[in-house]
Amino acid sequence: MSRKRKLLFSLVLVVVFVTIAQATKLEVWYVGWTNEMKTVAQRIIDSQFTAKTGIEVQVEPLSWGDYYNKYLLSLASRDTPDLFVLGTETVDFGLRGGLVDLAKFKPEEFAQMEQQVFGSLMGPFSFRGTRFGMPVSIGAMVAAYRQDILNEMGLDIPNEWEDIKKWQPKALAQNRTFGFHYGSVQYESHWGAYTLITQHGGQFFNPDGFSSALDKPESIKGFQEYISLFKDYNFPEVGIGIPPFVSGDWLMVTDGIWLYPNLLQHAPQLKGKWKLDLMPGTKQDDGSIHHGSFAGSSVMGISTYSKHKEDTCYQGF
Numbered sequence: 001m002s003r004k005r006k007l008l009f010s011l012v013l014v015v016v017f018v019t020i021a022q023a024t025k026l027e028v029w030y031v032g033w034t035n036e037m038k039t040v041a042q043r044i045i046d047s048q049f050t051a052k053t054g055i056e057v058q059v060e061p062l063s064w065g066d067y068y069n070k071y072l073l074s075l076a077s078r079d080t081p082d083l084f085v086l087g088t089e090t091v092d093f094g095l096r097g098g099l100v101d102l103a104k105f106k107p108e109e110f111a112q113m114e115q116q117v118f119g120s121l122m123g124p125f126s127f128r129g130t131r132f133g134m135p136v137s138i139g140a141m142v143a144a145y146r147q148d149i150l151n152e153m154g155l156d157i158p159n160e161w162e163d164i165k166k167w168q169p170k171a172l173a174q175n176r177t178f179g180f181h182y183g184s185v186q187y188e189s190h191w192g193a194y195t196l197i198t199q200h201g202g203q204f205f206n207p208d209g210f211s212s213a214l215d216k217p218e219s220i221k222g223f224q225e226y227i228s229l230f231k232d233y234n235f236p237e238v239g240i241g242i243p244p245f246v247s248g249d250w251l252m253v254t255d256g257i258w259l260y261p262n263l264l265q266h267a268p269q270l271k272g273k274w275k276l277d278l279m280p281g282t283k284q285d286d287g288s289i290h291h292g293s294f295a296g297s298s299v300m301g302i303s304t305y306s307k308h309k310e311d312t313c314y315q316g317f
Contacts (some may be wrong), residue, residue, distance in 0.1 A: 025056040026308065026316045027081035032137070032298055033061035037256040042043060055316055075305075082306040083316060090125045090299045094132030100302040100309060104132040109314075110134075121297045125212075133299035141182060141191060141279060141293040143254045144263060146162070148273040150251060154203050158252070159289060161196075161225070161280045168233045171251055181239030185230060195293040197222030199282035225282075246270060247264070254279065 030038070038061040045057045060081070062070065068089065074080045075098040076302065082157070086093065093099050102110045113134060121135045145157050153174070158164045164178045171177055183192025194204065202219030205212060214217055229235045236250075246255040246267045260276050267274075281291035302309050 004237060024054055025147050026083060027059060027060065028059045028083040028316075029062055029081045029087070029088065030059055030085040031062045031064060031067040032085070033059070037061065049316070053315060057316060060300065075274050075303075078305045080305045081301040082303060082308055084133075084301050084303060085298050086133065086301060087298060088124060088296075088303060091127045091130070092128060094161060094301070097128065098304055099132040100135070100304055101130045101132060102302070103129060105194045105309075106300075106314060118295065121254070123209070125299050133301035135297035136300045139256050139258075139296045141254055141260055142257055142276055142317050143196060143252055143279050144245065144259055144274050146245065146251050146273060147250060147275045149248055158280045160283060162283070163235055164229075164252075164280055172234060176249055176251055177236060178252040179236045179239065179250050179254075180229075181245075181253045182268070182294055184235075184239040185237040187239050191294050193223055193226045195279055196226040196282070197294045198294075199227065199290045208211070242267060245274075247281045 013249075020076075033041070038059050042057075042059055042138075044060070050056055062086075071084060071086065071089075071093070075093060075096075080098075084093075085097070088101065107257075110131060114131070117135055118138070121138060122131070123268065125131070125133050125135070125172065127227055145177060147157065150156060153167075153170060155167055158167070158178075170180055179194045180187075182188050197203065197214075197219050200218045200222035202216055203213040204219075204220045209293050214223070239253070240252060242255075242259075242263060244250040246269075255262070263274065278291040281289035284290055302314065
């Protein structure tokens, strides 16, 4: 083989190896993860995914406080990671061409994946048949109760809002109260309202995902019940986290599912004195109790501008 042919062959090999290297490394921006979470996840990815597929994955954790602008600027400049983990802006970014519509991109494969997901999670990330991502985490509103104090008062974990309405006067007489933290008037009030709205059969939006359902009788009834808790039963309008729950001033506190580890970590002195349980519910016509609240999720989506979305990107997804 002549020197010229050897040189050409060498150059071809270099180009091939560079192309392979570029094609087998994915970048993921993950909002909500800390550096500690990223370290643990990276070990799992390296040992269980990269080792089997040869696809390297670089994860960049981002905080909820600054991720949106970074995502927006990256999409505007078309200099994006391969995979995003996003929040409620998923459909906004998708409809503007920033995320791949997975229902069209891989219809059969995605339909099989979607069947394994709790259905309510898909609503906020879908619009008129589009699917711009897949849930990778789940959040919901839960309640913690000071079971020790409730027992001393001759009460139990409330099953319905009606229980709380009956017990609130006794609690107030002892300078205690039931109350919302997450979902209070001044902290994510829409999710507090939604809890009562959905328990009465209402919704924020109609099935078309566009028109409002707040004018439906069930939605109006639920919203009135939410307002009544503050107006007629003296629920605190402001929730200030877990301190009043720890002190015993609050008999109930609501938050996301992170409430459980927060209490374990920050209130070890309450071990055995509290219980995490369902939100108080609303009795239905058939006698059952509806304890529903919102269910939310972070979503992983594929960037439209990824160079690898046809092969390694979807495998990583």
